[in-house]
Amino acid sequence: MSTTTFIRNEDLKGLVADLKAAGVGVAGPARTTDGAVDYRSIDRFEDVVLDAQPRTSLKQFFLPPTEPLFKYRREGSDVAILEMPAVQPPRVIVGARPCDAAAVEILDRVMNWDYKDEPWFARREATTIVAFACPGGDRSCFCTTVGLAPDSTRGSDLLLAPAGDGYVVEVVTPKGQKLLDAFPKRFGAGPGVDATKAYRDKARASVDGHVPGSPEVIRQWVQTHFEDPFWSEIALRCHGCGGCAAVCPTCHCFDIVDEPETLTEGTRRRNWDTCQTALFTVHASGHNPRHDQCGRCRQRVNHKFAIYPSRFNEVLCTGCGRCARVCPAGQDVTEILTRIVAMATGQGGAA
Amino acid sequence: MTELRELARRLLSEGTVNAVLGWEEGPRGARPAFVTDAAGADRLIFDPRCVHNLAAYLSPRRPHLKQLGKVAIVLKPCDAKAVAGLIRETQVPRENVVLIGVRCGGVLADPESTEPLSEATVADRCRGCPDREAKLADHLVGTAGPGFPGPSHRAQKVEELAALPADQRWAFWQAEFEKCVRCHACRQVCPMCFCERCLADKTMPRWIESSPHNRGNFAWHVARAMHLAGRCVDCGECERVCPEGLPLGLLTRKVAQVVADRYDFRPTDDPAVPAPVGTYRMDDPQEFIL
Amino acid sequence: MNVYQPFRMRIEERIDETVDTRTLRLKFLDEDVAQKFDFKAGQFGEYSVFGAGECTFCIASSPTRKGYIECSFKTIGKVTSAMKDLEVGDVMGFRGPYGNAFPLDKMQGGNVVFIAGGIGLAPVRCVIWNVLDERNKYKDVTIVYGARSVGDLVYKRELEDWGKRPDVKLWTTVDPGGETPDWKGQVGFVPSIVEKAAPAAANSHAIVCGPPVMIKYTLPVLKKLGFTDDRIYTTLENRMKCGIGKCGRCNIGPVYVCKDGPVFTAAEMARLPNEF
Numbered sequence: 001m002s003t004t005t006f007i008r009n010e011d012l013k014g015l016v017a018d019l020k021a022a023g024v025g026v027a028g029p030a031r032t033t034d035g036a037v038d039y040r041s042i043d044r045f046e047d048v049v050l051d052a053q054p055r056t057s058l059k060q061f062f063l064p065p066t067e068p069l070f071k072y073r074r075e076g077s078d079v080a081i082l083e084m085p086a087v088q089p090p091r092v093i094v095g096a097r098p099c100d101a102a103a104v105e106i107l108d109r110v111m112n113w114d115y116k117d118e119p120w121f122a123r124r125e126a127t128t129i130v131a132f133a134c135p136g137g138d139r140s141c142f143c144t145t146v147g148l149a150p151d152s153t154r155g156s157d158l159l160l161a162p163a164g165d166g167y168v169v170e171v172v173t174p175k176g177q178k179l180l181d182a183f184p185k186r187f188g189a190g191p192g193v194d195a196t197k198a199y200r201d202k203a204r205a206s207v208d209g210h211v212p213g214s215p216e217v218i219r220q221w222v223q224t225h226f227e228d229p230f231w232s233e234i235a236l237r238c239h240g241c242g243g244c245a246a247v248c249p250t251c252h253c254f255d256i257v258d259e260p261e262t263l264t265e266g267t268r269r270r271n272w273d274t275c276q277t278a279l280f281t282v283h284a285s286g287h288n289p290r291h292d293q294c295g296r297c298r299q300r301v302n303h304k305f306a307i308y309p310s311r312f313n314e315v316l317c318t319g320c321g322r323c324a325r326v327c328p329a330g331q332d333v334t335e336i337l338t339r340i341v342a343m344a345t346g347q348g349g350a351a
Numbered sequence: 352m353t354e355l356r357e358l359a360r361r362l363l364s365e366g367t368v369n370a371v372l373g374w375e376e377g378p379r380g381a382r383p384a385f386v387t388d389a390a391g392a393d394r395l396i397f398d399p400r401c402v403h404n405l406a407a408y409l410s411p412r413r414p415h416l417k418q419l420g421k422v423a424i425v426l427k428p429c430d431a432k433a434v435a436g437l438i439r440e441t442q443v444p445r446e447n448v449v450l451i452g453v454r455c456g457g458v459l460a461d462p463e464s465t466e467p468l469s470e471a472t473v474a475d476r477c478r479g480c481p482d483r484e485a486k487l488a489d490h491l492v493g494t495a496g497p498g499f500p501g502p503s504h505r506a507q508k509v510e511e512l513a514a515l516p517a518d519q520r521w522a523f524w525q526a527e528f529e530k531c532v533r534c535h536a537c538r539q540v541c542p543m544c545f546c547e548r549c550l551a552d553k554t555m556p557r558w559i560e561s562s563p564h565n566r567g568n569f570a571w572h573v574a575r576a577m578h579l580a581g582r583c584v585d586c587g588e589c590e591r592v593c594p595e596g597l598p599l600g601l602l603t604r605k606v607a608q609v610v611a612d613r614y615d616f617r618p619t620d621d622p623a624v625p626a627p628v629g630t631y632r633m634d635d636p637q638e639f640i641l
Numbered sequence: 642m643n644v645y646q647p648f649r650m651r652i653e654e655r656i657d658e659t660v661d662t663r664t665l666r667l668k669f670l671d672e673d674v675a676q677k678f679d680f681k682a683g684q685f686g687e688y689s690v691f692g693a694g695e696c697t698f699c700i701a702s703s704p705t706r707k708g709y710i711e712c713s714f715k716t717i718g719k720v721t722s723a724m725k726d727l728e729v730g731d732v733m734g735f736r737g738p739y740g741n742a743f744p745l746d747k748m749q750g751g752n753v754v755f756i757a758g759g760i761g762l763a764p765v766r767c768v769i770w771n772v773l774d775e776r777n778k779y780k781d782v783t784i785v786y787g788a789r790s791v792g793d794l795v796y797k798r799e800l801e802d803w804g805k806r807p808d809v810k811l812w813t814t815v816d817p818g819g820e821t822p823d824w825k826g827q828v829g830f831v832p833s834i835v836e837k838a839a840p841a842a843a844n845s846h847a848i849v850c851g852p853p854v855m856i857k858y859t860l861p862v863l864k865k866l867g868f869t870d871d872r873i874y875t876t877l878e879n880r881m882k883c884g885i886g887k888c889g890r891c892n893i894g895p896v897y898v899c900k901d902g903p904v905f906t907a908a909e910m911a912r913l914p915n916e917f
Binding site for chain 2: 032033034036055056065066139140236237239240241242243245246247255257259269271272274277279292293324325326328329330331332334335
């Protein structure tokens with residue numbers, strides 16, 4: 001069991017103020033201009049909104065929608081390369097959802113697969129994730145199916161769960177401990193983990209059982225049903241908008257582009273991309289190996305539930321359900337997975 | 352609903368069409384449905400949660416018409432304007448689609464909503480909408496509520512923005528476009544964005560930078576709004592789909608107003624009305640040319 | 642320096658192969674990098690023109706020839722068009738080497754058959770030079786190379802060299818109608834010339850690169866000659882961005898072309914879903 005401590009609500013506000021005073025960037029779920037809740041930079045803890053799932057995930061803090069990889073400058077026939085800073089400014093994310101924190105750790109695998117993705121890890125090292133145990137989700141949440149839970153500590157440095165007039169703080173990593181040590185006055189004695197049990201149980205009950213099967217059953221079916229008519233059936237509805245990938249905490253596919261800024265200078269950038277578009281795989285010759293939406297819908301499920309597990313022994317999905325919430329055509333991942341489980345266990349086929 | 356299901360069943364069982372595009376009950380509310388057999392007609396629903404503009408599935412960029420052959424599609428009056436647009440721009444052969452109009456008195460903002468349709472829950476674009484049924488339809492079913500009075504909040508916001516000094520308007524859009532991640536979902540769901548190869552996807556030359564920074568984002572959203580001038584039917588799908596919540600309807604609405612003021616064109620479900628972009632009249636305002 | 646930052650390379654030489662194909666010889670600007678750089682036949686890299694972007698090609702030169710690398714490309718997209726406009730002395734970028742390689746250690750002591758079509762000779766040429774530079778390690782070397790027309794044959798000077806060597810059996814061919822009056826080679830599609838050349842399958846490995854349709858009809862010929870699927874190699878191309886297993890673009894079913902490939906045996910190819 002990890003060590004625990006306690007932070008009172010007032011001290012949480014104070015902690016954010018302390019961090020800001022110390023020049024540390026703070027981000028958390030807060031209202032956007034259009035009234036939604038999303039992770040963004042915050043000035044004070046009072047702006048944090050904890051009772052709604054943020055619209056997008058934490059990945060933007062580690063893999064920004066666009067980031068410069070380096071800049072170049074032509075000098076006659078020569079070219080000078082200007083490197084990007086290897087160290088990122090410190091940041092604390094307060095109020096992360098456990099599913100979003102877990103996603104970041106899941107992505108560490110691919111980002112360190114033989115080649116280390118320095119821009120990713122520079123941000124990882126500079127960022128401390130303070131997660132808050134999730135109050136529970138809606139019908140598209142299924143974190144418990146993929147081995148997580150509303151209160152799982154994966155990827156978090158500290159995990160807070162409400163009790164009394166504050167939060168029980170679980171110290172998950174040395175980085176979390178470091179935060180505690182830096183602001184010791186903000187933490188102190190209080191109720192123990194037991195006091196949060198009712199809260200945690202209620203949250204778990206709200207997400208349990210939405211996909212009645214295991215990732216292993218899903219993986220085996222997906223691996224052996226590349227040509228199944230199921231894929232074209234679900235693709236019929238899909239607009240190929242890629243909204244699912246944009247809000248997904250684990251979708252990490254990217255593009256690399258050069259953008260000249262003057263005749264002699266420019267930037268090579270990395271931008272978010274998605275397997276849901278035709279452009280993703282089309283060759284310069286015009287040939288497109290993944291030529292229809294059927295293949296693209298399959299690829300997203302395949303990558304998450306078969307390819308990633310076969311490489312890294314874990315599912316590339318945290319069960320956050322955002323893809324279902326964002327889909328303009330009502331495609332629901334829990335429905336897709338439930339159908340797959342049913343087909344895998346011989347209880348149903350393509351409708 | 353019975354009327355709709357019976358009609359769909361008849362069209363399918365008589366072989367008039369191979370599929371009916373409509374709405375069904377999904378895990379999270381109403382969603383698009385593709386019914387390919389008479390027995391499936393009972394899946395079809397129509398209620399105020401049916402906000403989606405299904406005309407997007409008829410776009411030549413999509414494989415549905417090629418894959419399914421002749422289809423029937425269920426349309427609200429506003430959706431019918433998009434179909435009329437596709438026919439007007441020779442993208443959908445009229446004889447390949449059977450149009451089932453549903454009478455409509457407004458829909459909800461959110462297809463997942465469980466609230467009754469009311470002044471508070473109605474989709475903003477339905478405020479002030481005078482259309483209760485699609486004149487273009489081959490069949491009309493259902494009954495319509497009285498509708499909701501305008502103006503829409505969006506129309507008001509457009510006026511508010513227009514009244515702002517340029518630098519404040521600039522700051523407003525700067526802050527909004529800042530959020531865009533350039534997923535191009537707005538384009539993908541748009542029934543009128545049917546280009547085989549979008550301007551934003553062209554690389555030789557690269558007209559619009561693909562990176563989600565404000566330079567590229569401005570170019571993209573302004574270009575898209577301009578390309579929809581006189582074509583956008585104000586179905587609001589771009590705004591509904593946006594994963595970052597950009598108020599894209601403000602742009603298309605503004606452009607639509609300019610087109611209405613200067614060229615006397617408003618989105619209509621009559622495909623015979625010529626598109627303002629495709630017609631030239633001697634008295635067209637053109638003082639901006641010289 | 643992050644993993645996406647390229648080495649700077651100076652263009653030493655430009656060789657025009659066909660009307661739209663060119664070979665560039667590139668030297669590392671940084672002497673230290675040049676000394677340390679090593680690769681294996683079959684590996685690829687991300688070549689870039691600053692301001693235009695990156696493009697994936699195999700390294701077309703042989704690892705036995707140190708100090709430079711070569712790439713051959715067809716002018717078709719944005720980056721290759723920009724590469725075409727570069728002059729000798731200009732600087733471009735290179736990241737690599739990435740991916741797996743042809744298993745030359747397994748081929749040593751036996752016969753090697755090279756079969757290529759069109760620009761598909763580029764990855765094969767790398768292995769050919771590697772084998773010829775260590776000629777005593779291999780037995781018979783057979784090369785069958787074809788293109789649509791005489792004008793489309795790449796590496797013409799090298800074809801001439803290989804043709805003169807007594808220790809290489811070279812068959813060049815052009816598609817029917819692609820010949821010129823003074824064409825001395827074969828006329829016919831690559832698969833039928835392979836059948837005619839009939840290289841022995843015993844103790845042999847074959848490397849086949851070219852357009853998908855050529856590969857499709859060559860494989861049955863090789864099987865007929867007695868080559869087993871695990872002794873036939875090819876390289877796959879898929880759209881790539883990172884080249885190092887991160888950007889998610891080059892999946893064919895479960896396979897990452899950039900990490901598991903680009904070299905695959907015919908047996909491995911047969912197990913892949915039809916997504917390439």
